[in-house]
Amino acid sequence: MTDLLPITPFTRPCRxxxxxxxxxxxxxxxxxxxAMSQCRIRLEGALFSDDVQVMIKALRTLGFSLEDDAENSVxxxxxxxxxxxxxxxxxxxxxxxxxxxxxxxxLCLQWGxxxxxxxxxxxxxxxxxxxxxxxxxxxxxxxxxxxxxxxPFILETSGLKGxxxxxxxxxxxQILSAMLMVAPLADGDVAVILDGETVSKxxxxxxxxxxxxxxxxxxxxxxxxxxxxxxxIQAYSRxxxxxxxxxxxxxxxxxxxxxxxxxxxxxxxxxxLDGLQGDAAFSQVLQKMGLTVQFSQQGxxxxxxxxxxxxxxxxxxxxxxxxxxSALAPLLKEPTKITGIAHTxxxxxxxxxAMANELRKMGQIVEETEDSITVFPDRDKLLETAAxxxxxxxxxxxxxAMSFGVLGSADPLGDGRSWLAxxxxxxxxxxxxxxxxxxxxxxxxxxxxx
Numbered sequence: 273m274t275d276l277l278p279i280t281p282f283t284r285p286c287r288x289x290x291x292x293x294x295x296x297x298x299x300x301x302x303x304x305x306x307a308m309s310q311c312r313i314r315l316e317g318a319l320f321s322d323d324v325q326v327m328i329k330a331l332r333t334l335g336f337s338l339e340d341d342a343e344n345s346v347x348x349x350x351x352x353x354x355x356x357x358x359x360x361x362x363x364x365x366x367x368x369x370x371x372x373x374x375x376x377x378x379l380c381l382q383w384g385x386x387x388x389x390x391x392x393x394x395x396x397x398x399x400x401x402x403x404x405x406x407x408x409x410x411x412x413x414x415x416x417x418x419x420x421x422x423x424p425f426i427l428e429t430s431g432l433k434g435x436x437x438x439x440x441x442x443x444x445x446q447i448l449s450a451m452l453m454v455a456p457l458a459d460g461d462v463a464v465i466l467d468g469e470t471v472s473k474x475x476x477x478x479x480x481x482x483x484x485x486x487x488x489x490x491x492x493x494x495x496x497x498x499x500x501x502x503x504x505i506q507a508y509s510r511x512x513x514x515x516x517x518x519x520x521x522x523x524x525x526x527x528x529x530x531x532x533x534x535x536x537x538x539x540x541x542x543x544x545l546d547g548l549q550g551d552a553a554f555s556q557v558l559q560k561m562g563l564t565v566q567f568s569q570q571g572x573x574x575x576x577x578x579x580x581x582x583x584x585x586x587x588x589x590x591x592x593x594x595x596x597x598s599a600l601a602p603l604l605k606e607p608t609k610i611t612g613i614a615h616t617x618x619x620x621x622x623x624x625x626a627m628a629n630e631l632r633k634m635g636q637i638v639e640e641t642e643d644s645i646t647v648f649p650d651r652d653k654l655l656e657t658a659a660x661x662x663x664x665x666x667x668x669x670x671x672x673a674m675s676f677g678v679l680g681s682a683d684p685l686g687d688g689r690s691w692l693a694x695x696x697x698x699x700x701x702x703x704x705x706x707x708x709x710x711x712x713x714x715x716x717x718x719x720x721x722x
Contacts (some may be wrong), residue, residue, distance in 0.1 A: 285536025434460025474550020588612025
């Protein structure tokens with residue numbers, strides 16, 4: 273793929289079913305739990321993306337036996353009964369938050385371990401202190417090579433004892449999820465106590481559900497407000513060794529919102545409100561905006577009628593999808609304000625700032641606060657800038673690229689001319705390597721005779 277990808281607009285309403293890969297969040301959680309299990313686990317429908325490949329490579333570096341089949345979306349891994357095969361390793365976590373937080377916590381289960389971890393320059397800026405400070409309080413030694421509380425560092429581990437673990441997860445819910453996944457493997461019962469609040473709580477609920485799935489549905493966590501009590505199990509296990517990974521609900525948001533840009537309708541199979549992923553609730557936002565949303569046993573179907581409304585929406589629980597809505601805000605009837613997103617300033621990039629910068633390129637008035645973004649749609653300015661052409665900087669952030677790819681599918685000039693181009697489209701490899709191919713497939717499908 274080139275460094276600059278022009279998006280071809282839809283000239284007819286969207287129709288058909290989008291093909292969405294497996295969830296990154298579920299794949300990487302399931303991979304780590306499978307490695308900690310006492311049996312061989314086969315992940316079916318697994319995502320093959322940059323972040324998952326980073327986890328796969330790290331597990332192999334640690335001595336786990338793993339086979340992967342990208343063509344059939346299958347990963348098989350032999351669990352090591354709650355232990356880590358190698359006591360020393362040099363590990364690279366890339367810019368994958370799930371790998372950085374989850375693997376760091378899991379390594380600390382090892383007795384007499386010494387592990388060096390590093391990531392990309394962007395990862396070196398992402399928050400780790402809440403996790404590392406807790407691990408130090410539990411007896412782990414951390415030697416920082418540059419900045420305290422950040423990568424790169426060396427872990428010297430001696431196992432994790434039970435007791436009360438007080439977790440500061442204000443910067444990232446992944447910190448709480450990481451400790452919940454390893455708590456059952458500690459030496460003794462654990463009470464994980466949340467200090468303050470955390471963001472993206474549905475991801476914590478996802479973690480607990482997946483942990484329980486790796487114990488065949490046993491109620492592993494006793495949850496009382498901010499206290500999560502676990503029992504000492506030593507290793508995860510499953511009677512059924514096959515584990516199916518749900519389609520990615522965050523990736524689904526781009527296609528569920530696509531009718532805002534193109535008209536018509538779009539369906540995504542496998543997305544359910546009662547599934548593991550909180551981002552399925554993005555469909556409820558679309559419903560509030562005036563789109564028709566229908567759930568069935570097959571998945572979810574969204575249809576555009578009139579021009580959707582804007583409004584004020586709290587995206588704290590589904591923050592990965594805020595970019596989807598903000599990118600499409602220029603096409604809405606009224607201003608759109610999205611709140612609860614301060615923590616996204618410390619993700620792959622400062623996502624609030626990135627979205628504001630790119631929307632302003634299209635003449636849109638954008639107001640930022642630390643915790644919110646408000647977009648005032650200006651159709652005339654959009655047409656004016658579209659006539660000249662717009663190039664979107666992606667900041668090496670896959671969600672920026674995919675969100676504006678959906679906006680570029682609109683045809684504001686009315687003649688099918690490409691007016692928006694995405695710089696560095698390959699950054700989508702982090703979670704959805706085939707995103708732009710799938711967008712183009714749907715465009716061509718809309719042109720085919722019905």
